[in-house]
Amino acid sequence: MPAQDFARAEQLGFEQCARAMQQLLRNAPPGWAFVLLVAWEPIGPRPLLIWLAAAAVLWLLCQLQLHRILARGAQRERDANALALAAVLDGASWGLCAWAVAGHSPVLDAWLIILMCGVGAISATAYLTHLRAYAWQLGAYWLPLAASTAWQGAPAWQLTAGSLLFYVLLFWLMRPVSARLIEGLRLQIDNERMAQQLRENLERKAHEAATDALTGLANxxxxxxxxxxxxxxxxxxxxxxxxxxxxxxxxxxxxxxxxxxxxxxxxxxxxxxxxxxxxxxxxxxxxxxxxxxxxxxxxxxxxxxxxxxxxxxxxxxxxxxxxxxxxxxxxxxxxxxxxxxxxxxxxxxxxxxxxxxxxxxxxxxxx
CATH class of the missing domain: 3.30.70.270 (Reverse transcriptase/Diguanylate cyclase domain)
Structure with missing residues (x-):
């Protein structure tokens, strides 16, 4: 494949990732409701409402960042860092949930690891065409849990280590899938170019067949x-x-x-x-x-x-x-x-x- 096709495929994947992230954010409020339902009674309202307010602010900032990227036409070379920031905001809104919930009880920790693994797996679909942003999202998602574990004297170290292992394996397994998607985009671009060349050749042949070569008039x-x-x-x-x-x-x-x-x-x-x-x-x-x-x-x-x-x-x-x-x-x-x-x-x-x-x-x- 020509080098420009690879660059165009990565650019197309970048655009698709930004739009998919925007769609993914719509799933956050139902997830928040699930956390409140499970943790409200064991933990109490105050820490959960603080987390919810912080998560809502980060979620809104992420939405605004993605809107700004897409409104001006997402460009990989120009907007890669801006998209990474949006991924960090997305991950941090869920990572703060781990800070608020982890270590209170084995039952809550079990629910939390289900939530964290589920959110990480669901998010993967949005980031498949731009894995760099996914790495930032997972890091922002996991670090608050690690900080909470260190702060509390490691009562949730198994949750922290298990989720880290899951994220590393998930990211590793996504790499070949992402590469195949980018390759598919490159093939799509190449096919579109060949189809355009074919259309132009057919139009030229049709014009030549209907035109007198010397005078340019119809034949x-x-x-x-x-x-x-x-x-x-x-x-x-x-x-x-x-x-x-x-x-x-x-x-x-x-x-x-x-x-x-x-x-x-x-x-x-x-x-x-x-x-x-x-x-x-x-x-x-x-x-x-x-x-x-x-x-x-x-x-x-x-x-x-x-x-x-x-x-x-x-x-x-x-x-x-x-x-x-x-x-x-x-x-x-x-x-x-x-x-x-x-x-x-x-x-x-x-x-x-x-x-x-x-x-x-x-x-x-x-x-």
């Missing part, structure tokens, strides 16, 4: 598809006019100047024709020096006006100045009639073009 295949799509539309009052254009005496350009000049002439001709058309019109290279223009919605008068404008634009100035190429264009015009198919419509336009050529060139003839 004959694309023209046939456009005509077929038009003729398959539901009947409307909107008509269609077709222009067939042929550069007069183009063979002489190739014979006199070579095919390179001929190609430059075709490109200039295509640009000049395109500049005279409406945005709804479609121009295609029909073959050689012959071009076809579709004029959707053009009335007879409008189609004649566009055809004459095209003829005049070509005749008004040379297509190339060096060497001088000042060929004109002949235009055949046909309108779609009832019952026409694409071949019939093009044949009538082509017949009109032939008549324009036969009658002297540089003119427009309507079928």
């Amino acid at each position: 004959r295949r694309s023209l046939d598809q456009l005509l077929d799509a038009w003729l398959q539309r539901p009947p409307t009052q909107e008509g269609l006019a077709v222009l067939m254009l042929d550069i007069d005496h183009f063979k002489a350009v190739n014979d006199r100047h070579g095919h390179g000049v001929g190609d430059a002439t075709l490109k200039t001709f295509a640009e000049r024709v395109r500049a005279q058309l409406r945005s709804s019109d479609q121009c295609a290279r029909y073959g050689g020096e012959e071009f076809c223009v579709l004029l959707p919605g053009a009335t007879h008068e409008k189609a004649l006006e566009i055809a004459e404008r095209l003829r005049a634009a070509v005749a008004s100035q040379p297509l190339l100045s060096e060497p001088l190429v000042d060929n004109t264009v002949s235009v055949g015009l046909a309108w779609m009639a009832e019952g026409d198919d694409a071949a019939t419509l093009l044949q009538r336009a082509d017949a009109a073009l032939y008549e324009a050529k036969r009658s002297g060139r540089n003119r427009v003839v309507a079928a």
Whole structure:
């Protein structure tokens, strides 16, 4: 995998961890209620309410920290320490519970170790894609218990040692799981990139298949598809006019100047024709020096006006100045009639073009 894919996977895992932590915090209030239910009578309200107030403050600070990270767009390089602080706040809110409850009775210690192991295991799901933050959370979770054990003269040393062993084993077992998740994210990123490349290649191939490479206009295949799509539309009052254009005496350009000049002439001709058309019109290279223009919605008068404008634009100035190429264009015009198919419509336009050529060139003839 490319190095950038690994960095992007870690960044994606970082974002997922921050959002999962936000979701995880919603489970805290029910856990607090469980602690109060189990410990209220053996310990009494005062230490529990002090712990609950402290836990609520830490919980709120953690929420605010995560909101700040996500609101500005979580960035691993910039926000790693900020997320570690949020994990410490999350862990400390539960670690203070151990300070308040541990060492009062074997029964409470049993409930406490169940709670601590359960919270640690549940939290693991949120931190799987960014284990560094989980290490901070577990440390903040366990240290108050260790401090309480030292303060009370080790009445809860078994709880402290057992929970530490559980956390170390849990963290160790999570490492390969986390690595596989990051690898999965890398594969996802790689697959998305390949899918994007495939889409771009398909789009490019489709464009190449529908475009004349020399002029950049639609090609004959694309023209046939456009005509077929038009003729398959539901009947409307909107008509269609077709222009067939042929550069007069183009063979002489190739014979006199070579095919390179001929190609430059075709490109200039295509640009000049395109500049005279409406945005709804479609121009295609029909073959050689012959071009076809579709004029959707053009009335007879409008189609004649566009055809004459095209003829005049070509005749008004040379297509190339060096060497001088000042060929004109002949235009055949046909309108779609009832019952026409694409071949019939093009044949009538082509017949009109032939008549324009036969009658002297540089003119427009309507079928």
